[in-house]
Every structure is written in C-alpha cells, then in structure tokens.
C-alpha cells in the first residue's frame with residue numbers, strides 16, 4: 004500500500020524507536036497521520052494576520068465568535084470556551100489536567116513515561132479508535148467471557164475482529180489468570196490484542212493486586228517469547244473500588260513500562276467517574292517500556308489523525324466544563340460523597356446476600372467488589388425467562404444474558420435493593436418450577 008508521506012514519516016519515527024509497536028498497528032493505523040500540511044497548517048500560519056480568511060468558524064465583525072443569544076444566555080463561560088472547536092487531540096490545558104490527575108490517582112505511574120492523554124469523544128470512541136489503530140479484519144481480541152456487550156459492535160462489526168473469550172473466573176471466586184495465559188498461548192500470530200476492563204461491566208469485579216501482578220508476569224513471559232501485545236485497558240469505572248486488597252490503580256500502572264513488546268493503551272474518562280454520561284469526553288493514553296517523546300508523539304499524531312477523520316474533535320464545551328470542575332476546590336469532596344453513596348449500596352447488597360442464604364437455591368452472586376454493577380448466575384433455567392418474569396410480574400428491570408442477570412446498583416435506591424433481590428429470588432424460583 005502507498006502511504007501518504009506524512010504517514011511514512013510517523014511510521015519511520017515509530018519504527019526507529021520501537022519496531023514492535025509499528026508491527027502492532029493495523030493497516031489503517033499504518034496509513035493514518037495528522038495532517039501537518041493543508042488547511043490546519045495554513046490556518047496556523049495565518050494566525051495573527053490582520054485579515055484572516057482561513058478560519059472555518061463564523062465571527063462577528065468585532066472578531067468574537069458568532070453566538071446565538073438563546074444559547075449564550077444559558078452559559079457562564081466565554082464564547083470561545085463554549086462554542087469554538089477544540090483541537091482534534093483535545094484542549095492542551097485539559098489534557099495536562101487529566102495527565103496530572105491520572106498520576107495522582109495512580110501513584111505508581113510516577114517516574115514512568117507515557118504519552119500525553121489524547122481526548123476522545125468518551126470511552127466508546129476511544130475503544131473504536133483503538134480498533135482503528137490496531138485491529139485488522141480477522142484479528143482476534145482476547146477478552147474474559149463477561150464483557151461489555153458493545154465490544155461486539157465496536158470491534159467485530161466495525162473492524163471485523165473476532166473476540167476470543169476465556170472464562171472470566173475460576174471457581175466463581177478469582178480472576179482466571181491461567182485462562183488469559185492459555186488464550187495468549189493458543190493465539191497463532193505474533194501480534195496479540197488483549198482487552199481488560201476493571202471495574203468490570205457487567206460483573207463489577209476488579210482484580211486483586213496479586214492478580215494484577217500475575218497478569219503482568221504472564222504478559223511479560225509472552226512478550227519474552229516474542230509476542231507483540233497490545234493491551235487495551237478499559238478504565239470506564241476507574242476509582243469505584245469498595246474492598247481492601249483490590250487494585251485501586253489502573254493495571255496501566257503495571258503495564259505501561261512492562262516490556263518493549265507490550266503497548267498499553269489506557270482508555271478512561273469522566274463519563275462514569277464524574278457522572279457526566281452525556282458529555283462525551285474521554286482519554287486515550289499510550290505506555291510502553293521502550294519509548295521516547297518521538298514514539299509517543301507519533302502515536303498521538305496517528306490517533307489525532309484518526310479522530311480528525313472520524314469526529315473531527317470532541318466537545319469543547321464538555322472539556323471546558325470538566326477542566327473547570329477538576330480545578331474547583333470542592334471537586335475532591337464531591338467525588339467522595341458520590342463514591343460513598345455507591346459504596347453504601349454495594350455493602351447493602353453484601354449484607355442482603357449474607358442474610359438470605361436461601362438465594363443460593365436458585366442463584367449465586369458472581370464475584371464483585373467495585374463499579375456500578377453486580378451479576379447473579381442462575382443455577383438452572385433461562386436468565387431471560389427470569390428477566391421477563393421480573394419485569395412483568397414484579398415490575399423489576401434487569402439485564403439478562405446467557406445464565407447471568409446483571410443488576411445496576413448504581414441506579415437503584417438503597418432502600419429498594421432488598422426488595423429487588425427478593426423479587427429476583429421469587430422470579431427465579433418460579434421460572435425453574437421448583
């Protein structure tokens with residue numbers, strides 16, 4: 004394939020620092036670049052000129068952005084911060100703020116070098132961009148078998164990947180580290196793509212620190228054996244961990260400098276962490292043991308180019324509001340209050356299960372310790388039938404797939420949790436006919 008010379012420049016830059024990372028790129032990933040020539044560079048060159056006819060936004064005769072008063076009146080922000088385009092890789096101030104916060108929330112990242120976070124239109128878009136950069140038609144993506152359903156649309160429908168699943172848990176208690184190892188060992192090619200998501204949707208499980216170390220060790224062993232591994236880390240529910248001994252940092256901290264053959268791609272953002280589901284703002288950050296500003300710059304440029312060709316840029320309004328909130332004195336306290344509220348619901352569910360051992364006649368909780376969700380696995384019968392019964396007879400909404408029912412305790416008031424699980428018990432009892 005003939006690449007644009009600007010893509011060749013980025014590819015050469017990546018190869019010169021770490022050829023393994025170049026090998027991980029998809030065909031699209033190899034071809035993409037952030038245009039330094041053309042409209043963007045000509046506009047940049049014209050910045051400050053007396054008469055500037057390059058800008059693709061509309062300005063008043065006095066140079067301010069044109070803003071409809073009915074919109075402007077709703078916002079206490081400058082017109083530029085609210086209405087103008089953000090750069091494709093995101094606002095530099097916001098990227099820096101997130102970088103600082105990420106290091107604070109993941110203390111063992113200190114001293115490790117990773118890319119500047121690139122702003123995506125929330126995590127779904129970050130996942131899709133990961134597909135763009137790294138997934139070719141027919142590639143396998145290794146994932147635990149309990150995963151966010153949308154991975155199918157993002158990776159399989161859009162990029163032609165096949166999810167290669169391994170059972171998430173051993174004995175319904177611990178993360179199946181050996182299952183992950185076997186899936187990697189069985190993969191035929193040199194390139195391996197793994198996706199990890201903790202706190203997990205749907206299970207609400209986060210690995211222990213021991214499991215995190217074991218995952219790192221097995222990935223490093225595979226990398227020593229010659230595998231070139233992209234690890235996509237979906238940190239959508241980061242920070243919502245409710246037990247001790249559970250990983251409170253991202254596994255990115257373990258993998259960002261694990262091996263020159265391992266590229267960790269951290270996808271995170273405020274959607275769930277900061278309760279701004281509709282803002283559509285997220286981040287993508289690269290980490291690899293063999294790196295340099297040249298490597299990270301080239302990866303950021305490729306991702307920036309993919310974003311420019313896909314959504315152009317993420318909401319400036321969302322980025323502005325969040326950046327202001329992150330720098331606000333009350334932010335940390337507000338976050339703790341919401342965390343405590345979710346943790347109380349989590350603890351209540353633990354109590355409910357302890358107080359109702361007879362639930363085990365029909366279902367068991369799948370391991371959970373974090374996040375927005377928990378699941379129950381029904382002993383026999385059809386989870387979809389239970390879900391339907393719950394809805395029709397007990398006016399109780401849940402999500403069913405295979406033999407599992409997912410409960411989003413993030414959205415159920417604490418006082419209704421007991422009733423909810425009693426309803427699940429009654430419906431499961433009815434559906435199995437015992």
Ligand SMILES: Cc1ncc(COP(=O)(O)O)c(C=O)c1O
Pocket residue numbers: 124125126127128151200203204237239272274275280284285
């Ligand atoms: C595991 C996981 N990743 C990513 C997302 C998508 O997040 P966003 O709304 O930021 O695109 C979700 C949303 O439900 C999720 O559960």
